[in-house]
Amino acid sequence: MDRNDPARYPCRMKNGDHLFLVDGSGYIFRAYHALPPLTRKSDGLPVGAVAGFCNMLWKLMQNARDxxxxxxxxxxxxxxxxxxxxxxxxxxxxxKANRSAPPEDLIPQFGLIREATRAFDLPCIEMEGYEADDIIATYARLATEAGGETTIISSDKDLMQLVNGSVSLYDPMKDKEINVPEVIEKWGVPPEKMIDLQALMGDSVDNIPGVPGIGQKTAAQLLEEYGDLDTLLARASEIKQNKRRETLIENRDKALLSRELVRLKNDIVDIDPLDTMTLQPPNGPKLISFLKAMEFTTLTRRVADVTGTDAAQIEAAHVAVASVAEAHGPDLDVAPSASAPDAAAASAPAQNAPGVMTPADLVAFRKTEARASAIDPAAAIAIRDIATLRAWIAAARDTGLVAFNTQTTSLDPMRAELAGFSLALEPGKAAYVPLAHKSGAGDLLGGGTVEGQIPVREALAELRTLLEDRAVLKIAQDLKFDLVVMQRHGIDIAPFDDTMLMSYALDAGMAASHSIDSLAQRWLDYTPMTLKDVCGSGKSAVSFDMVEIDKATAYGAEDAEIVLRLWRVFKPRLAQDGLVSVYERLERPLTPVLARMEQRGISIDRQILSRLSGDLAQGAAALEDEIQTLAGEKFNVGSPKQLGEILFDKLGIPGGTKTKTGQWATSAQILEELAAEGHEMPRKIVDWRQLTKLKSTYTDALPGFINPQTHRVHTSYAMAATTTGRLSSSDPNLQNIPVRTAEGRKIRTAFIAEPGNLLISADYSQIELRVLAHIADIPQLRQAFADGIDIHTMTASEMFGVPLENMPGEVRRRAKAINFGIIYGISAFGLANQLSIPREEAGAYIKKYFERFPGIRDYMEATKAAARENGYVETIFGRCVNYPEIRASNPSIRAFNERAAINAPIQGSAADIIRRAMTRIEDALQSAGLTQTQMLLQVHDELIFEAPELEVEAAIPVIRTVMENAAMPAVAMKVPLHVDARAARNWDEAH
Structure with missing residues (x-):
């Protein structure tokens, strides 16, 4: 009889009813692993998971009825x-891309378990496009709205976000009920914060990125302090710990994406009504018929006893067994049938693709090939004598390529000592060459060098012949690190390919990370060892030179082999996707340029920083006194909780809002709004925060980054960290030094030239607006740039009808805010806050702007439409920036991706232009005989050089010419690029 038959199921869920929802997919795996392998005697069919499932479900139902x-x-x-x-x-x-296929003997049991559920006369519910957790979330909500209670049979943390006064979890394996206190005890946060907690933590099992380096305890602490994820991200700049602050800022998008991935959907439509779930007495004959078909004699007897059924009178049901190809379920991530190239690859030799193939065919073949043979770190060899090393180098020359990576004592390439290096020639043939491993035993210094290692100088002499051989391609992951390490030993690496940069060119915006671990899981379905696995973590961690050689060999050789396999997949993908030029002209050539810049570093003046630190401390102390005077009492100005109580409880300032925890929100935006309304104390708080941040982040921290050997600061550039091609810097981050405040500009005065030299700052003028004028083909902007008219003054004149001559500074400032705001998709609310004007006035400005420059709106709408259709946008040089969430059902995520897609071609093209300039400038300076002028830093649209005073006058026009013509010959810009360049003793004066 149909479960929807009202004659049999008349019961509508009502107040006081109790709904049980079993997480069937979780039950399957619990059942499978809870019992030893079991087969049906008559034909050998694997039924262990079915038996476990049936026993668990029967016990649950019997207990539930008690x-x-x-x-x-x-x-x-x-x-x-x-x-x-x-x-x-x-x-x-x-x-979930890193989930492996289920065990073979489990695959036929998926369908049988669904049949078992129906035999129990229970609804067996699944919906295409949704996970079981979403269905559970929807039913739990519906039950609550009907006045009922819900018990979810599962211990899955993903479901703990649903726990409340009417919804609980029950773990049948531990016989434990999970309510709000149990969630807090286990995770440190209440259920309503589990979504934000998981968004920060991520989940390696489901391949949810989260925020790197943020674990459960840290995530819970941050949510306790800031209330929720949105507040945390909005106030991330306030976090004192440098690494944590920068990590949260840089990975904001990952956190927001992760939140959408972990948030359960509780509003599924077209779902079976709750009424169909009315629990009926067990149907003994129906259930026994199934159990006899499975040959579960013990459970058959128990069911017969409870239901009063004569099992002997019941015939076994005919239960069809689905084949692997017919089975489906999450539980079953079975790949689709192999295409012709894949099938051919299965029987083809490892190094040779079958027949004549298109790039797409070759990609398919290589993807199959990369996974065809297992990576076995235990099979790697340690090369411990010079003869064997020479043999491997000779083999690399014969092959014409080699995967290479270094193993060092530090992640800072300017301080790292070489412990060894790895080579891989083909899948299954990889080795590690230990050079300086030390014994952990012996004296207090950790013992001496382990015997049986090639002397460093002798090994590097042989290695040089390979790394500098132009006939052998070197393949690496993040080669810039290896390049800096080897160049410190006087060895160059050329030619080369970099799998990290290949992945970045191919999948910017798609891949959560381009790290070797992420790429190995995604493309090879393989989880490699981590550095923590071999070096340990926390206080027990050791440097790599203290790792046992056997363990170091497995780790180092595994890295090299993974890189080689990834390269074989990525190389044809570049051709297939039309991204060869992006990789070979924008990414790869920049690697040695950045490596040299990182090695050069820049000088800073400790005394200037010390004085600035003292000034900032005094300024902050004075502001703190003023703030406490206004408050009428002493309190911790750095405490958001205490500050909120002073502002909104004691002083009664209107406009305050509270976080979910009930604490007053005191973000920078809220304080700025209050300050704009004329409140004195919020303005002073904003100023105090700025001063303390400058002190902790820069004036106090920068001296600690001075290299003891070079006496200079060496930042590290990340080439694959943003989606648009912009570089980022770290340790220290020199791209976030504020320049809009006098105090921020003073920090730049500490960056100085060596005696006899000057710093040259070469800065693109309004490059993103020029790129916009080029891409969107805006006649007014093009003409203004061609005539050399100040673009903000021109916009002000167009917008507000004010003559160009004697343009008031305030009017120009408003036009500037609109010009740059439009590029970043600013809203009326955002512009109103920035200009301290009513939202209606800001909205009118934006409307008028689009009326005066209709081509800009046309560009924005066309870009959004293209992004929605293709899933990506392109820069003028062909760089693809992917936005897989552009069609998201969540309006906020969709809107965020639309704004990003509008900005990406502009920001990305500007980033590509400066990349092209950087790859040409060194050769141009050399050709001009300016051999001592060196490029030191890249900060957004600015390049910093250090030059002898005698070369400065000649260097500036060379630098400007290269930068202004960097787009050529690939793109003929419709507007001229302009570079402002000047020289001075320190960075601030040169800017």
Missing amino acids: TDVGEPPTHFAVIFDYSSQTFRKDLYPEY
Whole structure:
């Protein structure tokens, strides 16, 4: 009989009813692992998981009906995942991408378990496009709205976000109920914060990126302090710990994406009504018929006893067994049937693709090939004598390529000592060459060098012949690090390919990370060892030269082999996707340029920083006194909680809002709004925060980055960290030094030239607006740039009807804010805050702007439409920036991606232009005989050089010419690029 038949299922869920929802997919794996392998005697069919599932479900139902134990269920259902392709995959294709296929003997049991559920006369619910957890979330909400209670049979942390006064979890394996206190005890946060907690932590099992380096405890502490994820991200700049602050700022998008991935969808439509879940007495004959088909004699007897059924009179049911190809479910991430290239690859030799192939064919073949043979770190060899090393180098020359990577004592390439290096020639053939490993035993210094290692100088002499051989391609992951390390030993590396940069060119915006671990999981379905695995963590961690050689060999050789396999997949993909020129002209040539810049570093003046630190401390102390005077009491100005109580409870300032924890919100935006309304104390708080941040982040921290050997500061540039091609810097981050305040500009005065030299600052003028004028083909902007008219003055004149001559500074400032705001998709609310004007006035400005420059709106709409259709946008040089969430159902995520897609071609093109300039400038300076002028830093649209005073006058026009013509010959800009360049003793004066 149909479960929707009202004659049989008349019961509508009502106040006081109790719904049981079994996480069926979780039950499957618990059942499978809880019992030893079991096969049906008659034909050998694997049925262990089915047996475990049936026993667990029977026990659960019997216990649930026992009124002495608890409130029995009135409604009951088992929920399954339908398939691995859900809306989350649409949001983020790498979601659960690292899950391995289920055991072979489990595959035929998926369908049988669903049949078992129906035999229990229970609803077996699954929906295409959704996970079981989403279905559970929707039913839990519906039950709550009906006045009922819900018990979810699962211990999955993803479901703990649902726990509240009417929803609980029950772990049948531990016989433990999970309510709000249990969630707090385990995770440190209440259920309503589990989504934000998981967004910060990420989840390696489901391949949810999270924020790197943020674990459970840290995430819980941050949420306790800031209330929620939005507040935390908005106030991330206030965090005192440098690394944590920068990590949160740089990975903001990952956190927001992760939140959408972990947030359960509780509003699924077209779902079976709760009424169909009314729990009925067990149907003995129906269940026994299935159990006899599975040959579960013990459970058959128990069911017969409880239901009063004569099992002997019941015939076994005919239960069809699905083949692997017919099976489906999350539980089953079975790859589709191999295409012709894949099938051919299965039997083809490892190094040779079959026949004549298109790039797409070759990509398919290489993807199959990369996974065809297992990576076995234990099979790697340690090369411990010079003869063997020479043999490997000779083999590399014969092959014409070699994967290479270094193992060092530090992640700072300017301080790292070489412990050894790795080579891989082909899948299954990789080795590690230990050079300076030390014994952990012996004296207090850790013992001496381990015997059986090639002397460093002798090994590097042989290695040089390989790394500098132009006939052998060197393949590495993040080669810039290896390049800096080897160049410190006087060895260059050329030619080379870099798998990290290949992945970045191919999948910017798609891949959560371009690290070797992420790429190995995604493309090779392989989880490599981590540095913590070999070196340990925390206080017990050791440097790599203290790792046992056997363990170092497995780790180092594994890295090299992974890189080689990745390269074989990525190389043809560049051709298939039309991105060869992006990689070979924008990414790869910049690597040695940045390596040299990092090695050069820049000088800073400790005394200037010390004086500035003292000035900032005094200024902050004075502001603190003024703030406490205004407050009428002493309090911790750095405490958001105490500050909120002073502002809104004691002083009664209107306009305050509270976080979910009930604490007053005191973000920079809120304080700025209050200051704009004329409140004195919020303005002083903003100023105090700025001063203390400058002191802790720069004046106090920068001296600690001075290299003891070079006496200079060496920042590290990340080439694959942003989606648009912009570089980022770290240790220290020199791209976030503020320049809009006098105090921020003073910090730049500490960056100085060596005696006899000057610093040259060469800065593109309004490059993003020029790129916009080129891409969107805006006649007014093009003409203004061609005539050399100040673009902000021109915009002010167009917008407000004010003559160009004697333009008031305030009017120009408003036009400037609109010009730059439009590029970043600013809203009326944002512009109103920036200009301290009513939102209606800001909205009118934006409307008028689009009326005066209709081509800009046309560009924005066309770009959004193209991004929605293609899933990506392109720079003028062909760089692809992917936005897989551009079609997200969540309006905020969709809007964020649309704004980013509008800005990416502009910001990305500007980034590409400066990349092209950087790869040409050194040769241009050399050709001009300016051999002592060196490029030191790149900061957004600015390049910093150090030059002897005698070369400065000649160097500036060379630098300007290269930068202004960097787009040529690939792109003929419709507007001229302009570079401002000047020289001075320190960075601030040169800017």
